[in-house]
Amino acid sequence: MKFRTEQEAAWCTWEKTYDLRTGNWRESRPVTDRSKCRQCGWCYLLCPANSVKIINGYCEPDLNYCKGCGVCAKECPAKAVKMVPEKVADNEQ
């Protein structure tokens, strides 16, 4: 029998919580236009999944966990965040 853990139940350290990649649920993803972004951090505060990361001073979604709810796009005061359907975003890459 191949086991992934020695534990008898779902115990794990907080750094290594057994992963639920909620990003798999996403239907469209937030894309930030850095020329418009004021680096205010509003999306960082509002993200319900806590999946906005600050990279070089700019807020970027962690696509492993971003469910694509669109709160950041709706609330961005500079209108810098747009929701792009996954298929379109994949094609652009």
Place this chain on the structure above:
Amino acid sequence: MNSRPERVRGELKVLTGNGAAAYGAMMCRPDVVAVYPITPQSEIGERLTQFHAEGMLNAEIIEVEGENSAMSMLIGASTVGGRVFTASSSWGLAYMHDTTLWAAGMRLPVVMVNVNREPPSLPSVSCSRQDMMTVRDSGWIQIEVENCQEIFDTVIMAFRLAEDTDILLPVMVSYDGFYLSYLSEGVYVPLQEDVDRFLAKLSTQKQRLRVTPGDVYCFPSYADKELATEFRYKHSAALERTKYKLVEIENEFEESFGRSYGGAVEEYRIEDAEIVLITMGSSTGTARVAVDKKRDEGVRVGLIKVRLFRPFPVETLIQAIEGKKCVGILDRSVCFGWNCGHLYMELGAAFGTKGICIPMLDFIGGLAQADITIEQIERVIDDTNRAAQGQPFISVTWLSLA
């Protein structure tokens, strides 16, 4: 019951079933006790609170506002490594249903006494085993006992079983409400130091995981797909291990206290028996009398008492039943959808998977505290005997209606 008081240090006390359960739990020195009262179990909470007030029990007694909270409290306390105890019955068990599932899935060694009573669906303050059957697939270990001494002893063994690192599962010790809960019997109460020594073996084992300050664990963490399957597999494997672990613990218990109940099943006059009566719980005593009577009349009947209901001791039962001609099963609950009792349904599954094909007769009796009488059991034996001789028989008989 093999009572050998001459080997037992301690004293004989007169205790009710509930008193025996509370006394047994108290002697195991639980850290946290959360009991919400419900007939016929309330006395357990009262007794434990009294032990606490008298300084005999050094535990955190939490006054909860319901059974759901009681089990939730114990889940928390057990997660941080505490020894925990609760008791409930019927409506209360139903009210804590989701948390009983949590305790099992989280592999927490909670010990609970469940005093069998008709659950909601019939407004009946009376005995039946219908309540414990509602959680038989929850992953708990379920042990059904017969008398006050067995209640006392099994509660102590339940802590050893639950907290064993090979097992780590919640244990439910059940006994028939009203018949045993308020029945006063002589109970041999051992010395505290002997109980301590019996339980001390747990402290020599690898410490179970627990949440401690500065050592941050996520529990229960999310588990999906393969990982969830893995935990279900391990849970099921632990239940399988319970079958021999219980026997091991009972053997040790017998060494320390001189009493034993045969492990998963207790056999009575089975060796040369042709037909076998299978029972659970308090009516086993009545059944013994009926078996003795029928033996005097020349009927070669034996008796098996099923103690361990979950995990179901398939192998032990098959071994005991080997070579017998016919079994009569005395049930005290209704397995809806199968039109029979639970014990019959479980035994049918066991016999089926092991290729045993002998007539099985089910007798549903004792619902809502209808008395299971010696006459009724004599009739059960007669019917079973006729079936053993090849005569036609009815699979399921409802005793109170027949």
